[in-house]
Amino acid sequence: MSRMPPPFEVEITVSVEVVGWGGPDRLETLVDRTVAAAIAELDLRSPSPTELGVTFTDDAAIRALNAEWRGKDKATNVLSFPAFAEVREGVVPPMLGDIVIAFETVEREAALEGKPFDHHLTHLVTHGFLHLLGYDHESDGEAEEMERVERSVLSALAIPDPYAVTDEG
Template sequence: MVEDPDPSDRPTISHRNRATGIEVAVAIKSPKWRSRVLDAEALCHQAVGGVLAVVDPLDVPMEVSVVLADDELLQRLNRESRGVDRPTNVLAFPCDSLGESVPVGAPRMLGDVVVSYDTVSREASPHGTPFADHLRHLVVHGTLHLLDYRHDSGTEAEVMEELEASILAEMGIPDPYADGVALIK
């Protein structure tokens, strides 16, 4: 789980969809998010739900935490977890191994997806990508990482990009890789 620098600064909104068994806990750590996206929690739930509707490895209730932060937190987490001292758009921190057992009826905690407002804004604007669409793309991308999808090799990247494009299409979002200018590296 991502260490919360000040757990009292922003409430965590948790929403469980009883029909799907998906719980998404959204913690907003930067006030910038509220100024740009009024329904960030719903967008995050839609993105996580879109992934788990297509890729549900165990067909059990799942829980994902999404932290909406800023460059400062993402840079610190990137430095501590990957040894890269710069901010990034999204980081994913898997929690449970998919092979481990959990109590019957309990959701499987997949892990945390942490997104930087500042980087999302910088990436989306020059390309004319709607901010909310880029947020959903990054949450889809991060959730796939929680499910062990990677883009380290060309083949892995192709599989992950095709899956992302398919999931985003279900949400009415155009293929972010279609023009060859991917906003996720």
């Protein structure tokens, strides 16, 4: 009989590169809660801790990253840089990778969608984290699966379905 690895711990490093985000304590708490909810929802396990980096930056910095790594010369809300190949089906590696989030884009999207800033930010942290685990939204099936997990994680955090308005429209 094989033993399942224990639920895993994540050592999270939060970097705040621009003033607009505010102090790191609030962001660290938001990231910790979000990652813990995703771990619980997905029942992720690993015999040892893993590392995750989350950088809170601005549109200029994320635009440069998006141009360099994805060939898209525009700002975006969140980018994920996995350290290893897909990990959804197996044990989580010792390093997950990095998530980078742009302040102005998050602020603008939250306002346009009439959502509290922290709700939208939590959704983007969840989205970025799932990308590090190998989730994607290139096909309709992949998008449906990823959105289902996002909805479950956010529901566990008492955050409304971020796709509800889009789905009705």
